[in-house]
Amino acid sequence: MGVEGIGASVVRKEDRRFITGKGRYVDDIKVMGMTHAHFVRSPHAHAKIKSVDTAEAMKMPGVVGVLTGQQIVDDKIGNLICGWAITSKDGTGMKMGAWPAMAPETVRFVGQAVAVVIAETKNQARDAAEAVVVNYEELPAAADIRAAIAPGAPQLHPEAPGNVIYDWTIGEEAATDAAFKAAANVVSLDITNNRLVPNAMEPRAAIAEYNEPEEHFTLYTTSQNPHVARLVLSAFYNIAQEHKLRVVAPDVGGGFGSKIFIYPEEMVALWASKKVGRPVKWTGDRTEAFLTDAHGRDHLTKAEMAFDKDNKVTALRVKTYANLGAYMSLFSSSVPTYLYATLLSGQYNIPNIFAEVISVYTNTVPVDAYRGAGRPEASFVVERLMETAARQLKVDPAELRRKNFITQFPHQTPVIMAYDIGDFNASLDSAMKAIDYAGFPARKAKAKSEGKLRGIGVSCYIEACGIAPSKAVGSLGAGVGLWESAEVRVNPVGTIEVLTGSHSHGQGHETTFCQLIAERLGIPISQVQIVHGDTDKVQFGMGTYGSRSAAVGLTAILKAMEKVEAKAKKIAAHQLEASEGDIVIENGEFKVTGTDKSIALPMVALAAYTAHNLPDGMEPGLKEGAFYDPTNFTFPAGAYICEMEVDSATGKSSFVNFVAADDFGRLINPMIVEGQVHGGLAQGIGQALLEGAVYDSSGQLLTASFMDYAMPRSDDLPSFKLSHTTTLCPGNPLGVKGCGEAGAIGASAAVINAITDAIGNNNLEMPATPDRVWHAIHG
């Protein structure tokens, strides 16, 4: 390994622009002649639009245009789509209601756009939006799952009777029922997985520019996958043809899933830029983010686990209601199904699993993938059950887990997944050692003598990352392939550009991807540049989410790199009059093994482009591309243990210690990997202790700002103790698995298990606020 190669904690290349204030986020961009958009949004959760009067607004200073939902429908702009088809148990498809980019007739959640004002300045647009008069006829609303499925509930979409979108199952029902009948013990739990708001610190934004003579659009947008945005905008929304639309996602200030999807605002900006003949910019504010960014989680689950007399799990039965909000967002249907129920085996050998998932419409903002997407929900169910079982069966929670761990690989679960490799005991050992698990009873006793309640909570998670292969996901209903593309361009002077279809919005690709090239060629990372986030530069890509960038994106780069190396070796061999098989690459040079003959990379590159002296029949140039479609998911896994102290007088929980032992396969840059884990842990802990989107029964979002929605702040969190155990992923040549979501998947169960252990009451919902904990203690 070179100093900047694979495995080195290289300081990030991208940081300089961020720490000096020179990052370039969408809102930082100005385009000549730009106008500003402000949306008129529904104050009601469910209402008929009787009329929209734009006359007064049109007369306001600076107003360039006021456009309504009816106009967008009249212009035949397509409805928003859901890209993953799920079939119900009765064989019917999803019952999907239409979602126009702006509502022409009916609004179904607070914040849904009804009209948009375009003006010279942002303030003028905002002022004029106040003057748009919308006459609503309020309808009764269903603001949560229970209200939506109750008899006589308000109906959201005529297509979905009873508000049920689909009723889907996985696993063997009869065998599972039989195992429950034969069980020595059964453990059951009702679980609410609270609704979260992603809250990337950069609000969503878009700038759309229409070039009339060329009939060409440019869209700057806060996106995690610009190519998929272009594909969907062109193929389904009738806004622009794919070759007439450039999508640029420059620096993006965090995504966590919320920036995967196509949103109405981007569609409207594009459409409006053509309508008004001027570039249109929209930047959301924080309250708009709360009201319109896809939320995450929101499950109601009844879960049961069956054990035999030796405390071996024999079956798991789960019935989950998933709230998808008022409309189906781009990947919403896949989250509570294939990303959730397929992970219900956890780290355990469970011979029988049966899960039923019923997705429902409610008058709330659409719900879609948020960090972990389905896997945190699954992990929470399994790890809460395990802990509950240990208490009920009166065995040590760690020992119960060990007894049931999968130890033979590959392992086929009853719910599709085939785990390729893992060593769950190693992670658990490492975490137990780090937290001094054996010493806990003494610490608990000491805390008790001081009047404090101490608890310890274990959570052993597994996740499925780098969703693949395309053929398999296609057969499960996905509307896209999940490969990745890359191109490696060696310039005539020997510098290298790597074009990738994945997208960095904080993950550090500009550094880690360069590390691979540095490793292969033995050159400094400063000689390599990553190009991403612009559909005019990179041919195609699937973006970044689901911890896919290393396992899929980086492997695509490796594949392209191998082609570059093969050609470069041919050129070097020719130049050095040696045999190709004798060429090795070291320190940026092509050497003939066993001799002192060598030629430096820039000379090979130059030879490729001058083409004066190349092997016969060789094409000039030195750039290669590759598409990589993995053969399986990757399966990162780990063990988190947290020790907490609860103040019984106030119900406040505080961290004594939080340890995380993860197996991510090979680490490209351990420093960056640890940073990803920290961030995930913060979101998992945030879910457990603080965060929750709350709607009142009329569908008003009560938590629509940082004053009402508790974001984890620095003094809410501990410093974390991390360790890594390693099994190399056999599914890709780099042996990498993915690390971006782990913390968010594993942390919440560890925290709730610790608090319920401390207070001696297992009945506690997330977020475990002091108020809830106090009531759980004092009844």
Add this chain to the structure above:
Amino acid sequence: MSTVKLTVNGKAVSADVEDRTLLVHLLRENLNLTGTHVGCDTSQCGACVVHIDGRAVKSCTVLAAQAAGSNVTTIEGIAKGDELHPMQAAFRDNHGLQCGYCTPGMIMSAIDIVHRHSGQLDEETVRTELEGNICRCTGYHNIVKSVLDAAGRMKVAQAAE
């Protein structure tokens, strides 16, 4: 409209702005200093923190007109040419940032914290004092490390001056 005159990063500037204009918008829109970010509309996130006369202030909470006559320093103004401010360097070396969006506000708050505690910093103090800045990416672990590291570097830098 009124004309607001102030000093930004050592340069005298003046801008014609509506009376309701906030300092953050004057910086971003009129002066093109886009390093100062907007992350919320309720003064909770701290992405917009700048220094006014040496003290950390949320620039989304100050009217541009209120800043008239003052000395404003933004993230663009703290490095000495190519030489990073010790706080900037510490954030980079400790991986105290990911997407970078909260980072300018974090760095400006952190510098003020170090100044006010003249070297007497520990983890708890940093965590308490950083409470007005939200980061969604880093879990704060490395931000806290960065600030503690920078506190040492800033002492050394001061001693050298």
